[in-house]
Amino acid sequence: MPHAFDPELAAALAMWSPVDISDLAAARAAQAAELAGTAERADSAGVKVEDVRVPGAPGAPDVLLRTYRPQGRPGPLPLLYTLHGGGFVLGNPDVDHEDNLHLCRELQALVVSADYRLAPEHPYPAALEDCWTGLRRLVEQAAGFDLDADRIALRGDSAGGGLAAGLAMLARDRGGPRIRLQQLHSPALDDRLTTPSAVEYTDTPVWNRPNALLSWAAYLGPAAGGDTVDRYAAPARADAADLAGLPPAHITVMQFDPLRDEGIDYARALLAAGVPTELHLLPGTFHGAGMVTHSAVARRARAEAVAVLRRALGR
Template identity: 65%
Template structure:
């Protein structure tokens, strides 16, 4: 049957090779993803990048937080100069994923921009519901900023980057840092962000059959993260679902770049958040990628994705003083 969605031709051709995501059977979804990622990361080109790991104190009463750290081996800039940082938060609907999800992307950023990339391995729902993931992200970011001297990084040049649920966590993290007086990120880069648990936008209602992510998966992910009886109620704070933040609550946040996919249930909440940030006088750019669906970043050879990748790298590079 012909799809009702006009996907980019290169992306449409790649769909037959992309696994279906169904988080209603979470154990199977996690096992399938682990197999896929093990194969992918094993083939990654790590030339020019030193990949290591840090374990830092977690939130009070919680385990340590693991950070996968990417550091450029060869630098064109002065070797003694502290490095800017990209603090990466992976996606996975709050229930899937690890730093392996963004391994190739993190390698690319480290090489291209000569920055330190730290990818946080936060706890997953439903075993660890909100605020566990957000608190892990906050603990990891605090550890980086506090140890800036020893790590050879600039605490005043940390950009947050996230995709999907990771982008939602990045947005919530900016709110949390501001309100707690924690580390001050210089930029937030949000890709296909999951920001609104209510799922009431036109795209959230329309895209029930889109590839990789659809309304059903979105609902299940929010229910796992917040609790089935909590999602879409007044009990959900903006730290969990930043779309709920008032205009006043958005003031004073770092500049933002938000990209959304055309055929994605999360499209409209990302666009609405960009407009809300702009209304709160936060410098914000938004880009919608035509013909795309959630997770289309994985189709690296497609021209629309190559173009978006170049722009994303340039945006982060400019924010970090690398362009």
């Protein structure tokens, strides 16, 4: 590839299989094989991990929440609510399991990962409503979860970043809870895919324009790219009035990622709406580069993310 990748990341690519969601059944099977045994292999020292189910919205199934609680830390604890990536069509809490263990230990906070429904079997708004329901149930049962409902941050990666951005709007528009930070990592925000990076990066690793087109088509159906998509589904469609009053944002984008420019544009739109926003562009990176955990750029981004969350949650 002609892209000037960070040398540590480029070396790791030789060991990776390409991601292709054109055959979704095969992609899901490959991911399941990759994630098999994740929970058993991960270092869970100092963290109690538990899967719980909370009632879904009327007519919807229960929502599974994976909770990570620091052992020996008295509550009530601040809450970090995390949403995994996977193009709206792949993934479950195992995707971010090791990251969530790390975040729980570093922040000494309750970390909760939502297992939202996937498209195309469950198109928009199923995933977002599952994320909202999980958050609302946590706050409703704050005493039972021993959490501090006044100290909540959202974190999402890729499709999860788009869901986190939409959830921040829902929380504001549906009367709370108040969110202290929305941390968006390589967020999928714009179904129109007309930015320069979305047009140019047709061959980048892990995520590229063909995958992005398939992802949005699965999530939104025939509406994808059209005039009827709302801002909760694709937050890049929000105008300044829609963005005013949202929680502070910390946005990280990758240089060689079709989603790069929509993340940059969203940061600029938030700033224009008066929302405190911090933007980081990581040079030489591609979508999912953080999975190369030993690389200097991934370690730097991880440390920065923890520092920002620590400040937001009062840790």
